[in-house]
Amino acid sequence: MLNDPMVLTPIVAAEPEKRIRDRSATEKAILNAAKALLAEEGFQNFGINAVARRAGCDKQLIYRYYGGLNGLVEAIGADLGTWVKDRIPEDTGGMFLLTYGDLMERLSLLFLEALRDDPLVLRIVAWEVSENTEQVRRLSEARSKALGLWLERMRGSLTPPKGVDAIAVNAILFAAIQHIVLSASAAEQCAGLALKTAKDWEKAATALKRIVRGVYG
Amino acid sequence: MLNDPMVLTPIVAAEPEKRIRDRSATEKAILNAAKALLAEEGFQNFGINAVARRAGCDKQLIYRYYGGLNGLVEAIGADLGTWVKDRIPEDTGGMFLLTYGDLMERLSLLFLEALRDDPLVLRIVAWEVSENTEQVRRLSEARSKALGLWLERMRGSLTPPKGVDAIAVNAILFAAIQHIVLSASAAEQCAGLALKTAKDWEKAATALKRIVRGVYG
DNA sequence: CGCGCTTGTCTCCGCACGGTGACTGTTGGG
DNA sequence: CCCAACAGTCACCGTGCGGAGACAAGCGCG
The missing domain is CATH 1.10.357.10 (Tetracycline Repressor, domain 2)
Structure with missing residues (x-):
């Protein structure tokens, strides 16, 4: 060429x-x-x-x-499968996570960051919600498996508060993160919230933290 | 044929x-x-x-x-533009919404339901996060405009609690809803949460309510 | 050396796509 | 009654796709 x-x-x-x-x-x-x-x-x-x-x-x-x-x-x-290892830290950055809320706040932000600078995985997420072919299913499976492993490892011995359906709540939280990043990647905004500058992302992260804290204390 | x-x-x-x-x-x-x-x-x-x-x-x-x-x-x-009118009720179903939390809980559930049985809009949402062409931008604009109008009308005179960035929080909430429904539509599950039966959706709705209540009281 | 397997390239096929121009047949107004 | 405007159809073009087969060149092993 x-x-x-x-x-x-x-x-x-x-x-x-x-x-x-x-x-x-x-x-x-x-x-x-x-x-x-x-x-x-x-x-x-x-x-x-x-x-x-x-x-x-x-x-x-x-x-x-x-x-x-x-x-x-x-x-x-x-x-x-190597995504987790490469992209998301295994340790807690020196923090002591005392409560399940601490944990989920940290994991949410980590996940947000990881998604934001991994365009490949982000595209796969977009693919997952757009098609349901064998190809996508394979990819999706690999991704969710890796993600599950990471969550498992990070959770350690912490357990969610009684009376909260942590699986459902976390699914919604992670769905939110994925969609926010997807939407930002495509249109630099999401539901009227600008997602362009670092300041924008600060606001999003703050809101996310508030949500996590609201539900997990 | x-x-x-x-x-x-x-x-x-x-x-x-x-x-x-x-x-x-x-x-x-x-x-x-x-x-x-x-x-x-x-x-x-x-x-x-x-x-x-x-x-x-x-x-x-x-x-x-x-x-x-x-x-x-x-x-x-x-x-x-007619989506809102056709799909989402304008009234509050006879409920008195006393607080912003009441409002957002109700709106979240309404939005969830509306998305679940409107495959066209759902596909458009998937399209929005997958491409950024002129076509998609037009559609996206129409959709978000309609959605914004609906929110505006439903909000009435209620205002969010002080100290909460309602725009950001709501963006995240709506992102979560969109992604949950998208994910369900493609794979009947989301981040390990099954989304197939009515019971599954009950769990999701409950978790969503809990999240909304957690952040808005 | 030389034969054969491997690596890599090239060409061809059938198909579906988006897009265009020319055509046919109907209808309604003067 | 006739003709122009209009609804609808058909055939065609170039392009890019996925896929397969034939072919050229290098390497290794006897």
Whole structure:
């Protein structure tokens, strides 16, 4: 592509930038291209041709190495298992979490932050609520599994207050976070709340904290 | 499609089901086809050809009457202004809303219910968080405008408690509701919370109420 | 060395899409 | 009665897609 102007000087041109024969490197290139593409463009224009173009290789290799798009998506899903480790701290940042409310406040903010700077996972979330294909189901499963593990680990021995359906409440809290970030990513606002500047996000985080504290004390 | 077997008996077949010449009826048919298609299939396969097929007319007419897909989407948006009136009650169901907390609890549940049985609007919400094209922006604008009007009207003279950023809190609450319903529609669950049976939804509603009460008292 | 397996590329196919121009048939006003 | 305006249809174009098969080149193992 960069050499396009050379096309008219066919004699000297050459320099085909020989692709070296390295299967595992190519596999990685494909996987990375797919992840980058999904993160940057979303699932709309996500296809064999687009990934191959981005990876700079022939789409045939995607069929050979991953068995097509489905296999590639599955590979992304498997790769996603590392999301938690990479993106969300395992420790509590030196804080002592005395109550379940402390915990959930911290986890909510961590989750918010993590989502905000992981466009790939964010796109997957958008995909999850837009389609219900086998591809998406795989990805979704991988993501929720990773998330569940992280929650489990962070929770430790803390238990929610009696009389509160923590599963339902937390589902709503996390739904809210996901949607806020989704909405911000698409339109820089959500339900009339601007979500552009750091100050905007401060307000959102404060409101979120207030909500968590309201329900968990 | 249903007549496929008839293809081999061309003589008697005929009965071309003459389309009557009625522009306004055709326009309505197109608009309804578009809305139904969007509601049932989502925005993924939403295109000129699909709408024309569904409307049972030639796609050329969509160009003629609506100026293409964009115009058609705009028409849907305009039509969406009636959503509030049709779907969400204007009165308070005979309740006296004494506090802002009363109000928001009621509005939250109303919004949840309304979203749950309006697949079209739900698809639009999914579209909003997945793309940021001109089409979507128009739809989104129409929707948020209608929603804003409804909120305004329902709020009446009630004001939020001092010290609470009601705009931010409400944005989060509505984001949560939207995402819960979206997630349920796609996967019948959300963050580990099943959302299939009426009982499941009871739990969600209870948790939502608790959250609203927690923050607004 | 040389054969064969692997890696990578190229070309082709059928299909559905968005979009356009030309056509047919009906209707209503002069 | 006739013709222009209009509703509706049809055929076609270029493009990009997913997919498959044929082909060229490098490497490894005997």
